[in-house]
Amino acid sequence: MKKILLIISILTLNICGTLAQQPQLTQTEKYLDAMHKYITSEKLFGYVKHLSDSAFEGRLAGSKGMEKAARWAQERFKEWGLEQVVGAKNYIQDYPHPSIEVMPGSTMNIWLPVAQAKSKEPVWVAKQYPWGEWYAGGTSGNGEITAEVVYAGFGVTAPEVGYDDYKGIDVKGKIVLIEGETPNTSRECADLEKWYPYTLHQHKVENAVKHGAVGMLYKWVPGPNNGYDPNFIYAYVTTPIVNDLFAGTGHEYEKVIEKIKKEKNPASFNMGKRATIKMNTVYNPNAKGLNVIGMVKGSDPKLADELVIVSGHLDHLGMIPHHIAGANDNNSSTAVLMGVAEAFAKSEAKPKRSILFINIDGEEAGLTGSDYYTKNPLVPQNKVHAVINLEQVGVGEYIRIGYREGNPELQDYFNAANTKYVHRLLRMWANAHITRPRTDGAVFMKAGYPCVDIGAFGGGWRSYYHDPRDDWNTINPEILQDVAKLVYWTTIEIADK
Numbered sequence: 001m002k003k004i005l006l007i008i009s010i011l012t013l014n015i016c017g018t019l020a021q022q023p024q025l026t027q028t029e030k031y032l033d034a035m036h037k038y039i040t041s042e043k044l045f046g047y048v049k050h051l052s053d054s055a056f057e058g059r060l061a062g063s064k065g066m067e068k069a070a071r072w073a074q075e076r077f078k079e080w081g082l083e084q085v086v087g088a089k090n091y092i093q094d095y096p097h098p099s100i101e102v103m104p105g106s107t108m109n110i111w112l113p114v115a116q117a118k119s120k121e122p123v124w125v126a127k128q129y130p131w132g133e134w135y136a137g138g139t140s141g142n143g144e145i146t147a148e149v150v151y152a153g154f155g156v157t158a159p160e161v162g163y164d165d166y167k168g169i170d171v172k173g174k175i176v177l178i179e180g181e182t183p184n185t186s187r188e189c190a191d192l193e194k195w196y197p198y199t200l201h202q203h204k205v206e207n208a209v210k211h212g213a214v215g216m217l218y219k220w221v222p223g224p225n226n227g228y229d230p231n232f233i234y235a236y237v238t239t240p241i242v243n244d245l246f247a248g249t250g251h252e253y254e255k256v257i258e259k260i261k262k263e264k265n266p267a268s269f270n271m272g273k274r275a276t277i278k279m280n281t282v283y284n285p286n287a288k289g290l291n292v293i294g295m296v297k298g299s300d301p302k303l304a305d306e307l308v309i310v311s312g313h314l315d316h317l318g319m320i321p322h323h324i325a326g327a328n329d330n331n332s333s334t335a336v337l338m339g340v341a342e343a344f345a346k347s348e349a350k351p352k353r354s355i356l357f358i359n360i361d362g363e364e365a366g367l368t369g370s371d372y373y374t375k376n377p378l379v380p381q382n383k384v385h386a387v388i389n390l391e392q393v394g395v396g397e398y399i400r401i402g403y404r405e406g407n408p409e410l411q412d413y414f415n416a417a418n419t420k421y422v423h424r425l426l427r428m429w430a431n432a433h434i435t436r437p438r439t440d441g442a443v444f445m446k447a448g449y450p451c452v453d454i455g456a457f458g459g460g461w462r463s464y465y466h467d468p469r470d471d472w473n474t475i476n477p478e479i480l481q482d483v484a485k486l487v488y489w490t491t492i493e494i495a496d497k
Contacts, residue, residue, distance in 0.1 A: 027349045031492060034347035039339045039484045041477035047335035048394060048480070049472045051314075052325035059326065060138075060224060060318025061362040061369070062099025062287030069314055070290040073359045076338055080345040082294030082357065087378040095372040097289035097362055100228060103280040106136040106321040108217075108235040110244060111146075111274035124274060129241055132468055136279055136320040137216075137234035138224035139205075144278040145175065145215045145233050149245060149271045152176040153260055154183055155204040155216075161194060165266045172212030175275050177237075177245060178204055180220030183261045196436050202227035205234070215277050217241070221466040222320050225366040233277045236320075245273050280321070291369050292359035293378060296344040298495065300352035306383045308495050309356045309449075310487060311370070312337045312390035313363030313440055317466060325471045328463055332394025332456075332475060334359060336484040343488060351495030353385065360440050370440035374447040386410055386494050387451035389441030393483040394475040397459025398425035403452045404445040405430040410452050410494075417489035424482050427457075456483060 025033065051072070057065025074091045084091055109129070113122035153165035155178035163183070184195040197203060201220070205227030208216050216234035219242055226234075239253075246253045249271055256267050292314065298304035312333030316326030325331070341357045344350070356379060362368030393399075401414050411428055418426050431453070437443045441453035456479045457463075464470040 025348070030347055030349035034343045034349075035485060035488055038343040038346060039481060039488060041481040044335040044339050044480040044484060045472070045475060045477040047338055048327050048331045048475050051331040051334060052327045052472045054323045058318040058320075058323050059314060059316040060099065060101065061289050061315045061365040062097045062284060063101055063318055065318065066315055066361065067290065070292050070359070070361070073292040073314060073334070073338065077292065077294035077341070077357070080342050082341060082345050083297055085293055085295050085356070085378045087376070088291070088293040091292055091294050093291040093293055093373065093378065094288040095291070095368075095376070097287050097365070097368055099284045099287035100139045100224070101282050101284070102136040102138065102140070102319050102321045103282060104321055105278070105280040107276075107278045108134045109276050110241060111276065112244070113272065126276070127244065131322055133238045133240050135222035135236040137218070137226070137236065138222060138317065138320055139226040139228045140234050140279040140281050141228070141230045141232050142279060142281045142283070143233055144276065146274060146276040147173060147175045147214055149175050149177055149217065149273045149275050150268065151245075151271050152178055152208070152268045153266050154179050154181065154198070155207055156182055156198040157207050158195070158198050163264060163266065165268050166207070166211045167266060169268045169270070171208070173214055175215040175217060175277065176208050176213045177217045177242065177271065178208070178219065179257065180218070183264055185261050192436070199436055201225055205229060205232060208232070215275075217275060217277075223317055223364050223466055225364060228283070230283065233279050235277050235279070245271050248272070289361040289369055289372065291361050291373055294341065294357050296341070296350065296355045298352050298354040299350040303352045304354050306353045306385060307356050307379055308353060308385055308491050309358060309387040310337055310340060310390070310491060311358040311360055311387060311440060313361070313369065314359040315361050315364050315369070317364055322468070324466070324468050327470055327472045327475055328392050328394045329465065329470055330363070330390070330392060332392060332480060333390030335480055336390055336393055336487060339484045340488050340491070351492055353495040355491060355495060363440050367437055367440060367443050370443040374443055374449070381447075381449065384449055387441070387444045387449045388487055388491065389439065389444060389451060389453050390483070390487070391439050391441065391453050391455050392463065393454060393456045394480050395461045395463040396456035396476065396479055397461065398427060398457055399483060399486060400427045400429055400455050400457055401452050402429045402431050402441065402455070407450065410450060413490045413493045414452070414486065417486055417493055421489045422482050422486045424486070454483060454487070
C-alpha cells in the first residue's frame, strides 16, 4: 500500500512539475493563436458563398433580403461575445431609408423602324435583349411607357458653366438616352467641385423630369443610387443597345461622346427609334437602413475609451429584376471584417484600445449608412485613432491602401504589419478627390476621420463591378485571408501604440 501511495505521489509531482515547466504564451503568441484559428481562407470564403446566396435577394438597403443579412451579422456578433454600443440596440443602428424594390415582370425593348416599299410609314419591329445587356432602374417608378427616344448627352443642365444637354431639343413625353457622369475631363479639384452636382445620378432624373421626359435609358452601371419620381420610368442599358439606337442616325456613339468632352458642346438629337420600358416596382417609404455594430473592449482601463474602427458595407443592388450576388462587392469585405472580429473577440490577448466593427448599410444607395453614422456617431470622433474601411478585397493579388492626400500617417502601420506577418505587395494611393465620395471610406475622410480604404487588385484576376458575374467563383480565397491578416495586425499596431 505504501509503495502504491509513493508511486502516486511521484506521478503527481511529475505531472505538476511538467505543467509548471510549460511556458506561458506571450501577447504576440496569443494573437497568433487566434489568427490561425479564426482567420482562414476556408472560413472567409464560406462567408462570401453564404452571403452570395439568392436567399439574401442581393441585399438591397431597406429590403427583407438586406434585413436577413444584417440579422446574420448580428447573430455572429452575439455568438462571439462582442459588446453592444449605446445607440445600437442589439447591435443595430437603424435609420430612415425609403426603399424601391424591383419585382419580377420588369422588361425593356427597343422598337426599330423598317421601311415599307408601298408606304411612307415604317413598320415598327421590337428588338429584345437578354438581361445583362439591360437592367431594371433601381429607383424607377412603377408602370409601363412606350415613347420616342431622344439622345440627351449627359443629361446635364449647368448654367454656371454654360452647358445644357437639353438646349434645342423637345423631350416632353419622350424617353431620353443619357450617359453617366459629365463632359468634364479635368482632374483639378476646382473643376471637379464645379461639376460635382451634375455627376450625381439624382440630377439626371430630376433634370429629365423637369424637361418633361417620361422615361430614361441610362448608359451606366446599374444601382439603387438615383432619384425617385413615381411617374418616371427608367432602365439601365449597355453599349450594344446604345449602338443599335445610334445605328442609321448618321452619328457614331463613341465619336459623339469624344466630341462633346473635347468641345464641351452638347450634341443632342432625335434618334428616330422608340422604346418600351416596363418596371414593376414597389416603393416603401418607411423602410429602414441597418448598420450592424459591435465592439471588442480594450484591455487598458485608461485607453479603452479610444478606438480603431473596422468597417465595410454589407448591402448590394437587390433584384434588378434578377439576383446579382455582389460576392466581391462587398461580401468579400464583410467576410474579412467578420473574420477579424471573431479573432479579436476570442483571442486571449486584447489590445489596449477598443475596436469597433461596423457592417455598413446603404453604400450602394448613395453611402447612406456611413453618412448617417458620421453624423450620428456612437463613439466620440476625437477618440478614434483610425478607420480601416474595406471595399472589394476578394479579387486580386496585391493590396491597395487609399488614404486622403496630405494625411498619410497610417501607412507606416500597414507597411510594418505587412513586412512582419503578411508579405503581400502593397501599393499606396493618395485620394485627392473626395468632393464626391465613392466609398464609405471617403465619407469618413470627408468627415475628418483618419481613414484608409483597402482594396485588392491585379494579378490577372477579373473583377465584375455591378455585374451578374460578380459571384463567388471569381473570389481568390488567399487574398481574403491575407487582407484579413493585414487588417488584424495593423489594428493591433494602432490599438497598442
